[in-house]
Amino acid sequence: MEICEKCGSGENVVKSGFVRGKQRLFCKTCGIHFTFALPHREALKKPHQTTIIDIAKMVGVSPSTVSRALNRSTEINPTTRQEIIRVAAEMDYRPNLLAQSLNRGETHTIGVVIPNIERPFFAGVLAGIQKVATEVGYRVMICQSNESHSTETLNVQALVASRVDGLLISHSKETTSFEHIKLQLKKGLPIVHFDRVCNEVETAKVVEEDYEGSFLLVEHLIQQGCRRIAVCAGPRELLISNARLEGYKAALAKYGIVLNEELVYHTNFKKRETLLALESWLQLPQPPDGIFAVHYGNAIEILVELKNRGIKVPHEIAVVGFGDELIAELIEPSLTVFHLFPFQVGETAVTLLIDNIIHRDSFRPVVQTVKGELIIRESSLRTKSL
Amino acid sequence: MEICEKCGSGENVVKSGFVRGKQRLFCKTCGIHFTFALPHREALKKPHQTTIIDIAKMVGVSPSTVSRALNRSTEINPTTRQEIIRVAAEMDYRPNLLAQSLNRGETHTIGVVIPNIERPFFAGVLAGIQKVATEVGYRVMICQSNESHSTETLNVQALVASRVDGLLISHSKETTSFEHIKLQLKKGLPIVHFDRVCNEVETAKVVEEDYEGSFLLVEHLIQQGCRRIAVCAGPRELLISNARLEGYKAALAKYGIVLNEELVYHTNFKKRETLLALESWLQLPQPPDGIFAVHYGNAIEILVELKNRGIKVPHEIAVVGFGDELIAELIEPSLTVFHLFPFQVGETAVTLLIDNIIHRDSFRPVVQTVKGELIIRESSLRTKSL
DNA sequence: ATATCTATCGGAAACGTTTTCGGAAACGCA
DNA sequence: TGCGTTTCCGAAAACGTTTCCGATAGATAT
Numbered sequence A, B: 001m002e003i004c005e006k007c008g009s010g011e012n013v014v015k016s017g018f019v020r021g022k023q024r025l026f027c028k029t030c031g032i033h034f035t036f037a038l039p040h041r042e043a044l045k046k047p048h049q050t051t052i053i054d055i056a057k058m059v060g061v062s063p064s065t066v067s068r069a070l071n072r073s074t075e076i077n078p079t080t081r082q083e084i085i086r087v088a089a090e091m092d093y094r095p096n097l098l099a100q101s102l103n104r105g106e107t108h109t110i111g112v113v114i115p116n117i118e119r120p121f122f123a124g125v126l127a128g129i130q131k132v133a134t135e136v137g138y139r140v141m142i143c144q145s146n147e148s149h150s151t152e153t154l155n156v157q158a159l160v161a162s163r164v165d166g167l168l169i170s171h172s173k174e175t176t177s178f179e180h181i182k183l184q185l186k187k188g189l190p191i192v193h194f195d196r197v198c199n200e201v202e203t204a205k206v207v208e209e210d211y212e213g214s215f216l217l218v219e220h221l222i223q224q225g226c227r228r229i230a231v232c233a234g235p236r237e238l239l240i241s242n243a244r245l246e247g248y249k250a251a252l253a254k255y256g257i258v259l260n261e262e263l264v265y266h267t268n269f270k271k272r273e274t275l276l277a278l279e280s281w282l283q284l285p286q287p288p289d290g291i292f293a294v295h296y297g298n299a300i301e302i303l304v305e306l307k308n309r310g311i312k313v314p315h316e317i318a319v320v321g322f323g324d325e326l327i328a329e330l331i332e333p334s335l336t337v338f339h340l341f342p343f344q345v346g347e348t349a350v351t352l353l354i355d356n357i358i359h360r361d362s363f364r365p366v367v368q369t370v371k372g373e374l375i376i377r378e379s380s381l382r383t384k385s386l
Numbered sequence C: 001a002t003a004t005c006t007a008t009c010g011g012a013a014a015c016g017t018t019t020t021c022g023g024a025a026a027c028g029c030a
Numbered sequence D: 001t002g003c004g005t006t007t008c009c010g011a012a013a014a015c016g017t018t019t020c021c022g023a024t025a026g027a028t029a030t
Helices: A052-059 A063-070 A078-090 A097-104 A120-135 A149-161 A179-186 A210-223 A239-254 A271-282 A296-308 A326-330 A342-358 B052-059 B063-070 B078-090 B097-104 B120-135 B149-161 B179-186 B210-223 B239-254 B271-283 B296-308 B326-330 B342-358
Strands: A013-019 A022-027 A032-035 A109-114 A139-144 A166-169 A191-194 A204-208 A229-233 A264-266 A290-293 A318-322 A336-339 A367-370 A373-375 B013-019 B022-027 B032-035 B109-114 B139-144 B166-169 B191-194 B204-208 B229-233 B264-266 B290-293 B318-322 B336-339 B367-370 B373-375
Touching: A052 A063, A052 A078, A063 A078, A097 B097, A109 A120, A109 A149, A109 A342, A120 A139, A120 A342, A120 B120, A120 B139, A139 A149, A139 B120, A139 B139, A149 A166, A149 A179, A166 A342, A179 A191, A191 A342, A204 A210, A204 A239, A204 A342, A210 A229, A210 A239, A210 A290, A210 A318, A210 A336, A210 A373, A229 A239, A229 A271, A229 A296, A264 A271, A271 A290, A271 A296, A290 A296, A296 A318, A296 A326, A326 B326, A342 A367, B052 B063, B052 B078, B063 B078, B109 B120, B109 B149, B109 B342, B120 B139, B120 B342, B139 B149, B149 B166, B149 B179, B166 B342, B179 B191, B191 B342, B204 B210, B204 B239, B204 B342, B210 B229, B210 B239, B210 B290, B210 B318, B210 B336, B210 B373, B229 B239, B229 B271, B229 B296, B264 B271, B271 B290, B271 B296, B290 B296, B296 B318, B296 B326, B342 B367
Parallel strands: A109 A139, A109 A166, A166 A191, A191 A204, A204 A367, A229 A264, A229 A290, A290 A318, A318 A336, B109 B139, B109 B166, B166 B191, B191 B204, B204 B367, B229 B264, B229 B290, B290 B318, B318 B336
Antiparallel strands: A013 A022, A022 A032, A336 A373, B013 B022, B022 B032, B336 B373
């Protein structure tokens, strides 16, 4: 009853089991098996996107010629190119970036790993990255580590799996081992660090004036008459925190003030710890007359708590912080800060990275510093005139 | 001197021009041209990534079997699978997502278009999107329109070119024509709107309680004794602004307060315009005793300006706003707001989208509302007890 | 013993592009 | 006229994966 595809007759056709739910037949004449295939994949296909082959057929040339016409290759007759470009536009051709990337081995995509997109600093960095990336035709893929080392590692793996051409990363607070970075670096992936950098690996880095900014802030406090300056430092593991702590120490040293360990408190930037630090300082027989927070958020928390306790800022205790935001300007008293420029950090980081991607071998790992700016406001101004 | 590849002898070999910088030869015996090709593409190839073919060779099976073993297909012997998985792990195999996507016709990537990543609301939405997207194995590609319609269109095109599986979009202020959306929708791309949605197209949408929130805020002002309530509205084109304006009108109507057009001012959310609005109100013979800003940022600006002018908040003029942030809590007087939950907006939007992607045909365009919360603070509290 | 079935696998096409390399014709110069 | 040259184009391989379809061997049913 069933007819063999080859011999045309169905005399010697017998059943031969099921395969994938379909009846299988065997023609003893031809000695072959066969099933009746349905074009099912065809059916649920998406609407057809015009490809280079469609254009080739339409114009009457080969796909290679179309490709040559679309990328500005020299090996093509200007007349042919004109025609191909015309037809391509007419058919609304959009190159399939996946196929392109697969063939060329590059995706024109860069990966970004940041601790948290909701922190205004990183949002600013991202904006800077996006701006120059799109300008030069790169796409951006963003991941958040949420301050977790394991998530960070997974992020890196995911981005590598997506075959990004390069990586921009600011490490999580937790991260103290950098094997995931070293591994990719060894495989030849261009990587650029920013903000929370890592000195263990040879990558280009974009940093802020952590040392200089701290120095200026603390020097300013001293000039305002503070002598017992407490510091709300960050995690010991974070390079950036240490740099800021060093700036603090250097400023004290310059003015001959001895470092009092009781006034140095390492936190993980969480509010609870900040308040603990403050509490411990206020319990001292001689409380501080100035507080330097290496993170503006903690400075704000301190400001609010001091206000709640009725302690006068800046006359009893002056407060300064690192980093800036609208809130620092609007809070009362307004906060003296060392202002950072996150947008610029992003811009320089991605510029470095793309440079690294393009000049893969000749590229040298440089360290670039984005300058900041000391902004003096009420929280530290004890003298009316500056 | 040169030897033909085919006949082996070089007797009848003559030069035959240059091609791509290399000497071309012609063997008259064999009648063929040839050049001496250098393996140059080989040379600058990146370090080899293990592929499915490497594993196949190692195990001694075909690539299709390896593929079957790695994806949990049923048509494979458990023993073979074990072995293949073992070898794959040993060789540190990572599937090439580009090849996978090209073949399967899906990228497991969703595109997001937002006006500005630096606005805390959108950063929050992004965080929500990222969370659930990564949970279900989707990647996220983010673009900013910077409140420009043309950039938004380019963003959509770029994401489509990257073959995202779906699109999440909140429109720019400028956007009043939605052809770019309709086009992609017609091509079958799943799209979900959030926050700044668009009613012209049949997509799933995630909105906030714009109407309800406004109503509650204005009702609260009325209950606090305000009778001349001004509203700092958004652009007329923005649906979300209109919804908030409607809530305002409804609250007035409920309490029998006639709408005074002088007290309605449409801005584009920029500070300059906000101050212009405020100026115009204060010039009135009867200035307002309450101000409702549909965007918390403008409420802050108004608060600051009133303070500068020595006008007492809330007793001379009460101020309330839409949307929330840390700054609303910390500013003095602290700001009464209708609190939004951006993270939840992101979560629901991406959940809807992925549902849309998976159940492409059966999916119905629903509208989901993320509830907000009225938070009463000093800027509107005229009576001590609530 | 024969006919059918099941489990498992290989070959090859397909996804859409780029690039290599050779062929053919036209061209330039002696 | 004849040799070398240039220009332009096509065929085919390559990128790495999935999936279709057929092919076996052994198991089971008749």
